[in-house]
Amino acid sequence: MASNDLVLIDQVLKQRAAESPLLADKIFEVFACEQAITAGDLSLEEIQAGVIGGGGDGAIDGVYVFLNERLLAEEDETPSPADVPRGSRLLLWLVQAKREKSFTETALDLASSSTRRLLDLEESEEDLLELYGADLVNKIARFRQTLTAIVTRNPQVEVRFSYVSRGETAEVNSKVEKKARDLERDFAAKFTGGIGKVEFIGASELWQRSNQVRSYTLELPYTESITHGTSHIALVTLRDYLGFICNDDGTLRRHIFDWNVRDYEGGVEVNREIKESLLDRSAPQFWWLNNGVTITCSRAWTVGGKVFSLDDVQIVNGLQTSHTVHEALRDQDPEHPSFNGLIQVRILNTNNVEERDKVIRATNRQTKVPDASLHATDDNQRKIEAFFLEHDWFYDRRKNYYRNLGKPADRIIGIPLLAQALAAMGFSEPHSARSRPSSLLKSPSNYKKYFSTTTPLPVYLWLARQQRTVDTFLANDVHPSERTDLRFHLAMLSAAQLLGAAVHNPRQLRDLSDQGTHSDEAALTDLLYLLIRERDAYAEASKSSFDKIAKGPNFVPVLLKAAGH
Incomplete structure (x- = not known):
């Protein structure tokens, strides 16, 4: 089976190179980053932008920086501390892509040597440019500048390293595994309370991930509901709602917010109040204090018991609430009583694009949103x-x-x-x-x-x-x-x-x-x-x-x- 996966992956790469001559010389690096990066729901253009061009790559082929799961581009303005919630997650995701049919100690040694300098804030960018290419230094600088800017907000810093090859992860030898764990500890030690993660992705994982088709049908359990025609108003536990808006690894399903008019606004007053009401055990019921969320979908039906199945889900109003629920509860003990709180969810079943757009505009009039954002x-x-x-x-x-x-x-x-x-x-x-x-x-x-x-x-x-x-x-x-x-x-x-x-x-x-x-x-x-x-x-x-x-x-x-x- 493993050899078959390798043959299939090589065929995928050939087809992609033929379809996209623009990517031909970097086709494996782009493909590797595409399969490795699971945060941010990135587009192909965003994946390409993170791939390192030129020499001096320090054995790093892709660099991506996320603040609370939102990709930060090189050209973005450095976030202001006032806009960043305390305890936000700053994630640096590095990818090393090797066409070899194995995982080697040398590759990890090179990455360790490079990251030791690149993540040392005492090293100036000018000094780094003497050793590494401008593309790599500029991408790492996005992370360094963001960390420096928001340090007073006590961010949780995580460095992930995905080592991708055409080999088999089951055949990684013990020395390579040990060096991977050493690299994790090095990453974590760079920042107080930091987290380091190293993963191996081989031919089998590449084939499995590339062959996955995202499902746009999601299930939403509920406790009570009112139905009128084909649309519904439901009360949903925060535990079930969190499961609805998150992937299996706990990250947000970014694609279901694509038609929302705003991105997450961080620690603004309304979001702080939402978080306080979530965690305050003496507060009134959460759904009494919150307007809830509005979902549009192309089809909604019950699938036995109290569960809605929804096609083509888009959360068109309630992104701030959704993000804040995720921020507040993701690190809580699963037995925390807040998970049993309720949130009101409006489910509007429509295939009509104009109707959906009117809903988006109408449900967002309570805040000042420029029409251009739509x-x-x-x-x-x-x-x-x-x-x-x-x-x-x-x-x-x-x-x-x-x-x-x-x-x-x-x-x-x-x-x-x-x-x-x-x-x-x-x-x-x-x-x-x-x-x-x-x-x-x-x-x-x-x-x-x-x-x-x-x-x-x-x-x-x-x-x-x-x-x-x-x-x-x-x-x-x-x-x-x-x-x-x-x-x-x-x-x-x-x-x-x-x-x-x-x-x-x-x-x-x-x-x-x-x-x-x-x-x-x-x-x-x-x-x-x-x-x-x-x-x-x-x-x-x-x-x-x-x-x-x-x-x-x-x-x-x-x-x-x-x-x-």
């Missing part, structure tokens, strides 16, 4: 998705939806990447696409700018295809360590060349989209030489690294002028 459910976003589908492309406005359906990765475009393509090619702002991908759409004005209803639908698809064309070209011709800083500047140049002028509004691209005109390899090669020449000259003149140059606006007019625009 962009995944906007009519324009649904139109973009429908237009992409007509052309056999997949617009992932519902994160991971098409990935879970098994659609080709190179034809799936998420909202963040399309926004980056719009910034780079539609507005000649490659620096914005590079420097703040996770925050491009945070403000209502930015959302209206990038996703204007006046932009023709074919232009959105053209932008997605052109960005894929550029990325595929770079994957074949440029070292991984340079691609991130070059991709959006090259995309801007390619759009300007095809149009014959700098682009300042995506509507200018209408004719190109109607004609289906895209850059060929020869054109991109010439533009890449121009970009590298101008990059090197500007870096020399400014005495600055291109990583910093690519994130600022000053280089853009210089580059466009050099290209004749």
Whole structure:
């Protein structure tokens, strides 16, 4: 069976490399990280962003930082202590991916040597850059900066290390096991009260995890309910509700909150009050004090006894309550009386998208939420998705939806990447696409700018295809360590060349989209030489690294002028 798993995994890798030439040179590393990381419900783009590019990787192939199970991107602002609940969990997840058919002492020795320095806060980033590549140091810096910023909130720090190979975990020898346990102790000792975990993932685990299909049918036990038509109001114990919103390992099912309008807001006053009411044994019943949660689903039915079975679950209101319940109860003794408290759950059974959107908006009016925060459910976003589908492309406005359906990765475009393509090619702002991908759409004005209803639908698809064309070209011709800083500047140049002028509004691209005109390899090669020449000259003149140059606006007019625009 073990040898069969290896054959099947190798076949999966071949198919993925053929489907996604952009990932071909890092296909095993991306695949390994995808199967290893179980926190945060990450999209493929988020997985790719965590994979280390270039040399100097210190035997580490993937770095991911989570604060209370939310992924922190390199470009995110460092969290403010005031926004972080006391005792929050800061998780650094490292992945080492080796194609060998075994697990070796050498691999763990190298990782131990690297992490000993990388996790030493007395080591400056400048000193680390002398030993390791910029990509690795920058990703670790996200963890170091966050820890330093929130240290007064007494965070619980955890370092996980996933060692992935094509070997068999049943055959790991005792010396390798011992070094893994040593590494766990080293991780834990780095931080007061810290936790260290090392896991081995081999061919059998890779096959099992990659072959799992997420179920969007969940069961919710209840104590009492009222039914009207096909929808329900139920009282649910907090123990059962916690089981409903969590995976088997105790982490939140992030995907069931995808249509909520806000992320968790941490230790704000209302969440502190929710937590206090949960844990105060003398407080009135929890459901008397809390508005409860609202769930939409495509089908709801009882499955014997007092249990609802729900298809396509989305918690559209109650994310703050859900997160706070999870934060408050996850570390409590299972016999704590709070688990027997009740929460009110509204279950709205509807397949009608417009009805669901009205519910989302109406149930969130009690707090000030910009309409732009609802962009995944906007009519324009649904139109973009429908237009992409007509052309056999997949617009992932519902994160991971098409990935879970098994659609080709190179034809799936998420909202963040399309926004980056719009910034780079539609507005000649490659620096914005590079420097703040996770925050491009945070403000209502930015959302209206990038996703204007006046932009023709074919232009959105053209932008997605052109960005894929550029990325595929770079994957074949440029070292991984340079691609991130070059991709959006090259995309801007390619759009300007095809149009014959700098682009300042995506509507200018209408004719190109109607004609289906895209850059060929020869054109991109010439533009890449121009970009590298101008990059090197500007870096020399400014005495600055291109990583910093690519994130600022000053280089853009210089580059466009050099290209004749």
